[in-house]
Amino acid sequence: MENGAAPTAPAVIVAIDGPSGTGKSSTSKAVAAQLGLSYLDTGAQYRAITWWMVTNGIDTDDPHEIAAAAGKPEIVSGTDPAAPTITVDGTDVAGPIRTQEVTAKVSAVSAVPEVRTRITELQRTIAAGAPLGIVVEGRDIGTTVLPDADLKIFLTASAEARAARRSGELKGADVNVTREALIKRDAADSSRKTSPLAKAEDAVEVDTTDLTLEQVIECVVTLVEEKRAGK
Ligand SMILES: Nc1ncnc2c1ncn2[C@@H]1O[C@H](COP(=O)(O)OP(=O)(O)OP(=O)(O)O)[C@@H](O)[C@H]1O
Numbered sequence: 435m436e437n438g439a440a441p442t443a444p445a446v447i448v449a450i451d452g453p454s455g456t457g458k459s460s461t462s463k464a465v466a467a468q469l470g471l472s473y474l475d476t477g478a479q480y481r482a483i484t485w486w487m488v489t490n491g492i493d494t495d496d497p498h499e500i501a502a503a504a505g506k507p508e509i510v511s512g513t514d515p516a517a518p519t520i521t522v523d524g525t526d527v528a529g530p531i532r533t534q535e536v537t538a539k540v541s542a543v544s545a546v547p548e549v550r551t552r553i554t555e556l557q558r559t560i561a562a563g564a565p566l567g568i569v570v571e572g573r574d575i576g577t578t579v580l581p582d583a584d585l586k587i588f589l590t591a592s593a594e595a596r597a598a599r600r601s602g603e604l605k606g607a608d609v610n611v612t613r614e615a616l617i618k619r620d621a622a623d624s625s626r627k628t629s630p631l632a633k634a635e636d637a638v639e640v641d642t643t644d645l646t647l648e649q650v651i652e653c654v655v656t657l658v659e660e661k662r663a664g665k
């Protein structure tokens with residue numbers, strides 16, 4: 435470099451998809467933090483719009499009502515992996531979007547095409563504006579939102595492992611009830627018409643069933659570094 439400045443790596447876009455409880459959020463946050471990248475939790479955005487629908491009395495069993503309201507809430511995501519944020523019309527909804535009610539309704543709301551168009555646009559704008567690159571996690575990032583991502587990862591794990599992880603988080607939750615709930619949500623997310631949960635053809639599949647979180651993070655960091663090195 436003529437001016438002696440160190441060359442900067444081009445922005446890298448990493449897409450991490452997979453079913454519920456496979457470790458997408460934990461892995462994506464840690465990978466982004468280690469590599470100095472931004473981080474986007476797209477599930478939080480779908481939860482945020484679902485929270486708004488519930489709070490504003492929209493019938494979440496009525497796709498027409500959801501579609502008509504899809505453009506109304508303003509959803510803002512903060513992309514610092516050390517402190518990700520999510521607001522709706524200026525209100526911090528990080529807590530309220532994790533309730534059982536929102537979790538039970540988010541698949542129906544996120545299946546509505548008008549909702550997906552709105553949120554997908556938001557996601558692409560955020561990814562394009564990330565100065566050093568971004569790790570984006572969700573269900574359709576590699577297939578639909580960012581089909582030209584530099585690296586696509588698809589995380590999987592057995593339903594038993596995923597239920598055990600989730601039950602550990604939800605103190606006192608019955609592991610069988612948790613398992614059935616996540617299988618039901620995955621089935622709804624995988625079978626919707628618009629942009630279902632799916633592995634992109636060019637995604638690297640990582641089965642996390644028998645891996646620790648640290649091993650999964652290391653695996654993904656290595657894959658990103660190899661990509662950056664042109665291997
Ligand atoms: N490889 C792993 N081994 C053990 N526990 C893990 C592993 N990966 C993640 N976990 C734990 O499992 C739980 C779920 O992980 P996480 O929220 O990252 O999954 P997710 O795929 O983002 O789920 P969702 O799509 O439902 O948001 C967390 O408590 C996390 O610490």
Ligand SMILES: Nc1ccn([C@H]2C[C@H](O)[C@@H](COP(=O)(O)O)O2)c(=O)n1
Pocket residue numbers: 454476477478480481540541544545571572573574575619623
């Ligand atoms: N790219 C995405 C991300 C999420 N969703 C929907 C489907 C999920 O069940 C829900 C909540 O996601 P989570 O917070 O559990 O990761 O949001 C989607 O349709 N597309």
